[in-house]
Amino acid sequence: MLRDVTFGQYYLTKSFVHSMDARIKLILCLLFMVGIFFVQSFVGFAFVALFLLVAIGFSHVPLGSIVKSIKGIIFLLCLTALLNMFFTKDGNLLVSWWIFEIYDQGLIVAAKMLLRLVFLVMGSSLLTLTTTPVDLTHAIESLLKPLKVIKFPAHELALIMSLTLSFIPGLIEETDRIISAQKARGASFDSGNLIKRAKAFVPILIPLLVGGFRKAEELANAMNSRCYEGSTNRTQMRVMKLSWRDLVGALITVAVFATIFVVYAMRSQWSTITWLYF
Amino acid sequence: MPRAKKIVPTPSVVEPNVAIYADKLTFSYNAKSTSGKRALTDISLTINRGEFVALVGHTGSGKSTFVQHLNALMRLQQGSLNVLGHDLAQKKPNLMQLRKQVGMVFQYPEYQLFADTVLEDVCFGPKNFGVPASEHEQLAKKAIELVGLDFEEVKNKSPFDLSGGEKRRVAFAGVLVSEPQILVLDEPTAGLDPQGKKEILQLVRKLNKEQGVTVIMVSHDMNEVYENADRVIVFRDGCLVYDLPPQQLFRLENEIEDMNLEVPQVAAFCNVLEQAGITLPTCHNVEEVFAALCALKEGSNA
Ligand SMILES: Nc1ncnc2c1ncn2[C@@H]1O[C@H](COP(=O)(O)OP(=O)(O)O)[C@@H](O)[C@H]1O
Ligand SMILES: [Mg+2]
Numbered sequence: 001m002l003r004d005v006t007f008g009q010y011y012l013t014k015s016f017v018h019s020m021d022a023r024i025k026l027i028l029c030l031l032f033m034v035g036i037f038f039v040q041s042f043v044g045f046a047f048v049a050l051f052l053l054v055a056i057g058f059s060h061v062p063l064g065s066i067v068k069s070i071k072g073i074i075f076l077l078c079l080t081a082l083l084n085m086f087f088t089k090d091g092n093l094l095v096s097w098w099i100f101e102i103y104d105q106g107l108i109v110a111a112k113m114l115l116r117l118v119f120l121v122m123g124s125s126l127l128t129l130t131t132t133p134v135d136l137t138h139a140i141e142s143l144l145k146p147l148k149v150i151k152f153p154a155h156e157l158a159l160i161m162s163l164t165l166s167f168i169p170g171l172i173e174e175t176d177r178i179i180s181a182q183k184a185r186g187a188s189f190d191s192g193n194l195i196k197r198a199k200a201f202v203p204i205l206i207p208l209l210v211g212g213f214r215k216a217e218e219l220a221n222a223m224n225s226r227c228y229e230g231s232t233n234r235t236q237m238r239v240m241k242l243s244w245r246d247l248v249g250a251l252i253t254v255a256v257f258a259t260i261f262v263v264y265a266m267r268s269q270w271s272t273i274t275w276l277y278f
Numbered sequence: 279m280p281r282a283k284k285i286v287p288t289p290s291v292v293e294p295n296v297a298i299y300a301d302k303l304t305f306s307y308n309a310k311s312t313s314g315k316r317a318l319t320d321i322s323l324t325i326n327r328g329e330f331v332a333l334v335g336h337t338g339s340g341k342s343t344f345v346q347h348l349n350a351l352m353r354l355q356q357g358s359l360n361v362l363g364h365d366l367a368q369k370k371p372n373l374m375q376l377r378k379q380v381g382m383v384f385q386y387p388e389y390q391l392f393a394d395t396v397l398e399d400v401c402f403g404p405k406n407f408g409v410p411a412s413e414h415e416q417l418a419k420k421a422i423e424l425v426g427l428d429f430e431e432v433k434n435k436s437p438f439d440l441s442g443g444e445k446r447r448v449a450f451a452g453v454l455v456s457e458p459q460i461l462v463l464d465e466p467t468a469g470l471d472p473q474g475k476k477e478i479l480q481l482v483r484k485l486n487k488e489q490g491v492t493v494i495m496v497s498h499d500m501n502e503v504y505e506n507a508d509r510v511i512v513f514r515d516g517c518l519v520y521d522l523p524p525q526q527l528f529r530l531e532n533e534i535e536d537m538n539l540e541v542p543q544v545a546a547f548c549n550v551l552e553q554a555g556i557t558l559p560t561c562h563n564v565e566e567v568f569a570a571l572c573a574l575k576e577g578s579n580a
Contacts (some may be wrong), residue, residue: 181382181387182386182402185452207389210438
């Protein structure tokens with residue numbers, strides 16, 4: 001069933017992280033994503049892991065939901081790890097077989113890349129698990145607002161995003177339905193060669209596209225008939241307010257990544273502290 | 279999925295005139311997680327060939343889930359199910375044959391049209407079921423004429439250029455073209471105008487009466503259920519709660535209201551008459567009530 005796909009879907013509960021301001025969370029998440037690429041050592045990764053675990057703990061999201069989001073990109077992870085493993089030709093040769101050679105540095109590079117990606121996915125899914133798509137789009141709109149002076153359509157962009165998001169569950173349901181209906185007429189999607197299989201998707205894609213356009217048109221008509229206009233100064237129904245939680249959360253996160261940046265910047269001066277660089 | 283164990287093969291005693299036999303059929307969408315609410319619980323029923331059965335119940339009561347078991351779109355999780363001799367407890371039932379024999383018209387079937395021409399869309403079924411290509415056009419012609427469209431006029435049109443009612447007929451034809459023995463209809467008249475409703479129901483009735491097609495119709499319109507069905511099965515929260523001829527079922531006015539169903543107008547009228555001491559013979563529609571009343575009047579005059 002398609003609708004079992006829950007990659008990073010909002011997890012409804014009450015927690016410290018949930019009640020933080022979406023704008024702050026978004027900025028912190030970006031900081032996290034950039035910061036993770038400045039982590040160079042396993043000690044650093046342990047430090048980030050600790051931070052992540054604490055954040056997850058304060059979000060009341062079960063660890064399982066976060067781990068599930070990794071499952072979605074498991075193929076990508078394996079591929080990256082394998083490529084790094086085979087194409088790094090540094091350090092001592094460990095194994096050599098046919099055209100494959102594995103060096104100890106290759107293993108280390110692969111492991112670090114893997115950790116980086118896993119943390120990246122975990123961090124961003126923590127954002128989407130604790131922030132509703134609506135809040136997220138409001139946050140983006142609000143953050144892009146300053147760009148309005150150069151005529152950047154921040155509101156329109158946010159509107160497109162939130163409409164897209166609101167269409168997804170319906171489209172998934174519709175896909176399920178169309179697949180069932182064509183199966184009932186004898187369609188099968190798992191037999192024949194590649195071309196035959198690709199062709200088998202035409203009876204699904206066309207009704208899906210036609211339906212999508214129909215719904216988009218209906219929505220456009222509904223908005224038009226209510227005289228919707230994006231350009232006027234619209235106010236939000238829910239006003240976003242900062243609170244002490246945002247301050248605390250931001251301080252902790254910034255402190256963590258400030259440490260990481262400092263260690264990165266000073267790595268040549270501090271090279272005598274070997275444990276930092278393991 | 280924790281299948282096995284709980285799936286029971288159908289006993290060999292199933293009679294040849296039985297179209298559908300279900301015993302303790304249970305299904306939940308999230309079979310893995312324990313929180314998964316059951317969509318169907320212990321459904322047991324037997325439907326004979328040639329019956330016209332209406333399936334009613336509140337939204338979410340499991341009607342669609344049940345009917346999708348009949349052509350193995352949903353796989354059996356617990357209990358046993360036999361459809362036209364296909365034992366669905368088997369790991370690999372003959373899906374192609376089963377789906378050819380069990381035609382299924384989904385809600386708003388016009389949203390599944392995809393091909394360039396009506397002819398091509400209608401032939402999708404026969405093509406998949408391995409019917410020789412030489413027979414396709416003949417079958418399509420028959421089906422398109424059956425649903426009341428002019429074959430020569432529509433065959434080369436794009437299905438997207440047709441009106442809503444015509445699209446639905448084409449979608450119907452795309453199912454009927456495979457000449458199913460069981461026809462499953464999930465709210466076939468939803469969103470149609472009264473005339474369109476009438477015509478679709480007429481067609482279904484004709485298939486049932488003249489060609490002996492077993493019909494299973496999910497419907498929210500109790501008037502159309504009362505007029506057409508031989509038997510009404512009521513679902514509530516995934517359980518089968520009533521399985522009665524409509525004339526008996528709609529006597530239970532309190533229970534019917536309890537389940538958020540309405541009593542059909544003809545039945546309500548007959549019930550009122552009965553309370554006033556006037557008992558009519560079984561009537562399915564207004565015309566029959568009228569005829570019965572006339573007969574009664576003549577009888578009392580004589
Ligand atoms: N794809 C699905 N995944 C999870 N739950 C579902 C799915 N489809 C239906 N359900 C649930 O199963 C129950 C029965 O649904 P359904 O068979 O569609 O009822 P009906 O057709 O009588 O309205 C409902 O509680 C519904 O929420
Ligand atoms: Mg339904």
